[in-house]
Amino acid sequence: MANLKDIRKRIGTIESIKQVTRAMKLVAAAKLRRAQSNMEQARPYAGRIHGVLNHLLPDIDRTTHDLLSMRPAKQKAFIILTSDRGLCGSFNSNILRQAESIIDTAGKENSKLICIGRKGYEYFGKRGYDVVEHYTDFWNELNFSHATKMARAITDRYLSGEFDDVRVIFNEFKNVAQQEIVEYHYLPLVLEDDAEEVNTDYLFEPSKDEVVKSLVPRHLNIQMWRFLLESYASEQAARMTSMEAATNNAGDLIDRLRLEYNKARQAAITTEILEVVSGAEALVE
Amino acid sequence: MAGQFHLEIITPTKVYDEGEVDYLRAPGVDGAFGVLAGHTESIMALAIGEIKVVKGSVEKTYASTKGFAEITHNGVQLLVESAEPHDDIDLTRAQEAFNRAKEHLNRKQDEMEDELRALRAQERSLNRLKVAAKK
Structure with missing residues (x-):
């Protein structure tokens, strides 16, 4: 006995x-609420930009825009979003496992990695992957300027020809109990056809081309912001559940x-x- | 009321619903333009600058960055990456950002990329300072 x-x-x-x-659960719940309200607030902006771009793209000669034109994808880049900290169940291990298999299928040698979040950076850094950029220790102060900074850095590298195709692998927030790992084609820009309807007879000032040129970076920024928020919300939800x-x-x-x-x-x-x-x-x- | 139109300023982090307004002046890439009710439906690219909104005898200004304006018969939506009402501009922060960018530009050995970034930062912070300095 x-x-x-x-x-x-x-x-x-x-x-x-x-x-x-229990305290960690409550903190995660509060952070989740904040992330969700940010997501809510970003929706009108993202929706309109997407709508207008979607309306314009069929009329635009893709080859005249570097961010739109397809080129042979010799060098690929993968952006992987993980958390900085653990204690969130299988949130990180799931995405790391899936990302690794995606990258290995694409070919480890011609893939460059951009790791957002410490867990991914440590994981791929240790395994000899070519991590060209990483962002860590910012999740707690996450704001829109992080998204623009990352989007710009990635766009610059893309434009310099460092890679020809950029995919984002992140956890999409479905609901509190469910996250879904999603692979998204970030560059060159392709749009799905689920955008809002847009009026057809607009006057474009200065020109359609110029509007598109100014819109594409805006769209990339807001998309990056969405990835960050989705991943952050998923992380907090996973932590809350676990x-x-x-x-x-x-x-x-x-x-x-x-x-x-x-x-x-x-x-x-x-x-x-x-x-x-x-x-x-x-x-x- | 006749002669008014609905205005919304939409940013990724906040929507400013201005309600029915009389006049809007926005910073187009080819210079500022004014909008009154009944404007042709159009989409205009916006540069960094100042948004002015007139509602009756009340005038409001915002410091804004790049985006576009969507003008329809139902109203106007300004989609910009950031917009700060005149009174909310953080002067010390803008001044610091401006100084930082300027210092950056003064050190010639920086790479092109950094220089572009600094130029953009300078433009944004200068705009905030300008808008805040009025009135």
């Missing part, structure tokens, strides 16, 4: 772990230990009574 004092000590330890995990599970497990463990503790205590009392009674009986005789 386990020692009473040991069990008491274990209960104490687990109790404090439970407090920590910390919730940890808190529940700690509760179960405490219940079990308490039962064991009571059993041990009763056994100890029974033994004591037996000793007293048999001692008394021995005296009578």
